[in-house]
Amino acid sequence: MATATVHAGGIADHVHPEPQGFVRKYIFSIDHKIIGIQYLITGFVFLVLAGLLAEVIRVQLMHANGGFVSADTYNEVYSIHGSAMVWLVIIPLATGAFGNFVFPLQIGARDVAFPWLNMVSFWLFPPAGLLLFGSFLLGAPAAGWTEYPPMSLQGAPGTSMWCAAIFLVGVSSTMTGLNFLVTLIKMRAPGMTFTRMPLFCWAQFATAPMSMIATTALAAALAALFMERQFGVPFFDPTKGGSPVLWQHMFWFYSHPAVYIMILPVFGIISEVFPTFARKPNFGYKMIAFSSVSIALLSFMVWAHHMFTSGLAPFLQLPFMILTMLIAIPTGIKIFSWVATLWEGKIHYTTAMLFAIGFIATFTFGGITGVFLSAVPFDLHAHGTYFIVAHLHYVLVGGSLMGLLSGVYYWYPKMTGRLMNDKLGHWTFWLFFIGFNGTFLPMHMLGLLGMPRRVATYDPQFQTWNQIESIFSFVMTFALLLFFANMLWSLRNGKKAGSNPWGARTLEWQLPSPPHYYNFKHIPTVFSTPYDFAEPLPYAGLEEELTDSPGPAPAVAH
Amino acid sequence: MENRDPVVHLDRNFWIVTAVFAVLSAISVWYFGTFDFVALLPESAAPAGDIDALTRFLLMSSGPLFVFVIGYLLYFTIAYRVRKSDAPDAIGTQIHDSHSLELWWTVIPTIFVVIMAIFSVKIWYNIEVAQPTGGIAVEAIGHQWFYTFRYPNVHGEIPDAMHLEVGVPVTLHVTSSDVIHSFWIPTMRIKADMVPGLINTLHFTPLNPGTYKIICTEFCGTLHGDMEKQTVVIEDHAHFTAWYNGWVAKTKNASDAIATTSAGAIPLAGGSASAGQALFATKCSACHKIAPFDQKIVGPGLKGLLDDPKHPNLVDGQKATPENVAAIIQHGYKGDMGAMPDMTANGLSDKDIANLVAFLKNQK
């Protein structure tokens, strides 16, 4: 029995045979690239749906006692808006879409470690999304995306559907995290040590354990809430001995790592877009990589800063305050390094770069308000007000969504072989940037002046600012429609992209676009980090990639 | 990996721009330093001043940070853009890192965090932990959609505004009787969640007399938005003692304490429909219409309530009789149809209920 000699690194060099037939190729595909695009499309469908809900909120808030929707419907609308954006849009796009499509190519692997598991985790996602939006039929949950008991215990039957839907998406996200972690540890190309990996892979490496461990804690909390709602098992109901604060602990233990699951992959996207369009290496590669990992570790220790006002014992508030403040330091290092990356670069104003620069501006502002909120006395004033709504939208919409849009403009040519229209892209960016800031900047002041969160009607003194915000939110919505039009339009008549339209140096740009199903004809060997524009490309074994020589013989399936 | 970076040379423009940013940050520090918070939101109690001071410190230190980060971002983006004259494969200066720079932008934020932490702990201490000597202990209890207050030796709960005396330190115990509410007085800059089955404590000392809003910031049901109608009244010793003694007298013996819902059945004799109609317009029209049952605003339509063939029973399953209608108005109702506040919340007396029932009786 011959023992197999195998290169270190690219261990699982298995080539599954080319899928035949439309269903196997595009619907139930196990190819990480197709699954990535499936996540992208489904994520954007839910972005449109949840975005429309956001516009319902803005129209309702145009008037102090707006009658657009009744109070109960308004509560349902913002609950599903929040839940859908978090679990059906940002996390699937950040880890599912870009994670699946990009990083296996960047580490020189043919596919993720468990392709079948990858397909299963995708196919849990659309049904869960329909289940979540279906909860409108039975009376959607009304207690916000956090669903605090005892309010969520008295919620409409849709709340149990919400539990089931988020449980399913959680299982899918756990499986994806596990899949990515094994791929990143075991299946890098020969020679690609950890410090030679592109920074997007570092971001996924930091995110994967979080989405695997934190999401399971959420699964436990959702199961407990489901059991209490359906079978009366008293975990959280204070009248039966349970404790509502227990839910807050279990929920936020997941949800703070979740916000880092939503932002770390986007940090990775920025660390890919900046060097390519500034034509110079990332400033402080090691610091950016290690701060990703340190953020991932710290994110598990700070969850109770969401509970400063809700009955956390005073002596417990201190450690969480200090640890939350510590997270600001690695995040600061990242932002300073990105700005330093632009120094003496040759900056190309492509749309992807514009969105990335816009990301730095808005995310810095969002990060600073986050540092404000870490101080307990300030949080006593700002908690539960529109200041919080402003902070979370600055880091989620201004941060994650803008970074994801930059990622789409950057990798769309690799996915489809065609460039997205840059003129339209510039319009989309400026409209989105102005619309976004106009919508969410005034909210900081409204919150501090006394506008509580999650209210369908509010104090008339805030009406003018709310009207201004609503108008700017229409501008932002129009910008997103422009973006979707651009994506669809460019599919047919975008400019031909070829294999490397941006002159980027990471592995995925050395392959034809879209890449073959087996990615690499020969697994390349890697000699250094990809970002030194002055040096020749640090890869060997890529000669045949762009020729039309035959691909590797598919293995005999045993 | 030996450092093969080219020597970093910061040109003259860089220093000019840095100087400009320095001036801008000085302006921002001055602006936040002299920013008048009180004009926007008055300070009605001791912690408000400290928290405003902390906010001022945070703003003054993040102003320069923001100016420099966004400034350099814009300056680099514009100054180092690729020119038409550059070769298509032109590249920037290939620097990888600079340990001294990285050291400084780790140390300085750490120092800032330490200062912020010390500053916050000092203020946090006397809100959450410090037990003031003397002063008054007040309890605030959250209900679905109103607050009640308990004062020492006043029986029962006081449903209207909270009265406090200037200069007397207050230990406020906060809890809830049904779902999680939150007790926020913006002008005091403090809040505590009202968690059923748990008592949270806040310490503060009222300073400036006046009437200030109390707002609920934790979602608590349909009329969560309405829970900002009640106020806290800060007044001098004379007024406060007058108000306080009034309540002590009114609830001298335990029997006539205003429980959140008075127990006995309401006498319906002599109810006047016209008075009931006026009351309905002010107290009930927010959620109910005089229209068929299924025309729901929050609650069902109430036309022909007592002899609706399609709905012989009320929402709580009781037979549709005047007495049962009065009972619902008295105790309120909570069920899958939604929730209705009880008589105390609506500020109804027994007489009011009699009038309302009389009015509803002849809405055929």
Place this chain on the structure above:
Amino acid sequence: MAVITVPDGHAHDDGPDQLYVETRELRLQGFLLFLVSDVVLFCSFIFAYLYLRNSGQGWPPAGISRLDVAFAAFNSMVLFGSGCTMHYALENWKHNNFNKYVACMVATIILGVTFLGGQGYEYTTLMLKDHVTWSGSGIFGASFFTLTGMHGFHVAVGVIYLSIILLQSIHGTYTKDKYFGLTAGTLYWHFVDVIWVVLFSIFYLI
């Protein structure tokens, strides 16, 4: 670059790029990470139990009888015994004495089923005689039945999993070098054992 040999892959003879190596390390790492996430699931409920326990009154709450520690000790010993027979099953397989392997596997499965039976017996006595039910006896019922029930479910899945492995090994799917299914089964069974050590201690002994 370092070249390492992998014991149980088999190679084609046409060049390094055409290797088909379904390496066992990938699946092993995946399975271990799955166990890690399962541990986190149990930890969350254990946190909930301990949080509820010290926030309320004494334990067990008034009106709920004390748990029968003697029977639980016996039942735990059954499960730990099955852990040992499982270990010996793997050892026998590695040393190729097939009959001893089958005997140990059968013993493990029988002990596993006995544990489930014991658990069922304890549940019925609790529910019928002491009227301690899942949703009827406050936070004690909630945390006890949820946690031990979830563990029981994992044991049931483990018993089915081991029987499938036993049938497959008899059928000849596993060779002397390629027996990942068996390793995973042993890992899972030991995992279920270890969780019970924790649950047994925190429910019956403190």
Place this chain on the structure above:
Amino acid sequence: MHFDWVLIERTVAAVGSVIVFVVAAVALKNDWKTPGIENQVFKIMLALLAIGGIVAFLAGIDVLGRFAGAA
């Protein structure tokens, strides 16, 4: 035929857990040197199994669990 079930349970538990402890300890000693991730995990699990044996033994002879819930 009245058995004192509690006594039987306790003796079986005590005797059984001693056997478990011994087996686990021996297995741990034998496998101490084996390389490979799964063997490391096996060692941890065998160690915990041994602890489980001790705990079950102490519970069997009514040393632990006597004051369960006395807090």
